[in-house]
Amino acid sequence: MDLQRLDSYQAGAGPDFREHLLHKTILVGDSGVGKTSLLVQFDQGKFIPGSFSATVGIGFTNKIVTVDGAKVKLQIWDTAGQERFRSVTHAYYRDAQALLLLYDITNKSSFDNIRAWLTEIDEYAQRDVVIMLLGNKADVSSERVIRLEDGEMLAREYGVPFMETSAKTGMNVELAFLAIAKELKYRAGRQAEEPGFQIRDYVESQKKRPGCCSFL
Numbered sequence: 001m002d003l004q005r006l007d008s009y010q011a012g013a014g015p016d017f018r019e020h021l022l023h024k025t026i027l028v029g030d031s032g033v034g035k036t037s038l039l040v041q042f043d044q045g046k047f048i049p050g051s052f053s054a055t056v057g058i059g060f061t062n063k064i065v066t067v068d069g070a071k072v073k074l075q076i077w078d079t080a081g082q083e084r085f086r087s088v089t090h091a092y093y094r095d096a097q098a099l100l101l102l103y104d105i106t107n108k109s110s111f112d113n114i115r116a117w118l119t120e121i122d123e124y125a126q127r128d129v130v131i132m133l134l135g136n137k138a139d140v141s142s143e144r145v146i147r148l149e150d151g152e153m154l155a156r157e158y159g160v161p162f163m164e165t166s167a168k169t170g171m172n173v174e175l176a177f178l179a180i181a182k183e184l185k186y187r188a189g190r191q192a193e194e195p196g197f198q199i200r201d202y203v204e205s206q207k208k209r210p211g212c213c214s215f216l
């Protein structure tokens, strides 16, 4: 998807948005897994169907979310999944506080490549970066090749929170970003003696299981 064609990109979230309070979050994963679509769904509450046009380079959207009554400012970077942009996107990992790592449940190689993505994250991102694994396109059940359990198992192996999402229906999209915002807010204001917020426990308690109920 061409970032220049999206009005909200680079537009910021108004005068309230102060750079020094931003929490940088990056969307990564193979080309076509739905990173741009996930961000558009979160930002604008819509899904733009139709022909796929790959992201060129990198762009961001500023978004303010309310967590436990407090405002958390996220700057969400959408990266190009294509290999040829990899050296550009690596440069952005360094000051990221959170990474949403996506695969497509209908595309096995996008799932197999998750380990390679995690190796890159390990190499280029900060040690304590918050990572969340997302299995996107959960609405396309007829073409599913990666089971929910496979995603859960991989996430458990790496000790990261996981959920399946649908950028098309919106399933778990807000939850993914809110869980990240909650974790970043908790980290920013953490007192030594405070009992810890556990993002994995939070996600487990909140997420909707695909196949059950509706995808909305």
Ligand SMILES: Nc1nc2c(ncn2[C@@H]2O[C@H](COP(=O)(O)OP(=O)(O)OP(=O)(O)O)[C@@H](O)[C@H]2O)c(=O)[nH]1
Pocket: 001, 029, 030, 031, 032, 033, 034, 035, 036, 037, 038, 048, 049, 050, 051, 052, 053, 054, 055, 056, 079, 080, 081, 082, 136, 137, 138, 139, 140, 165, 166, 167, 168, 169
């Ligand atoms: N059914 C369905 N289609 C999706 C979903 N998410 C994305 N798509 C479609 O998948 C294609 C790729 O989506 P993008 O959001 O452009 O993928 P991307 O990860 O940003 O790709 P790059 O920019 O190349 O890295 C588009 O045709 C989208 O409409 C989803 O949750 N469900």
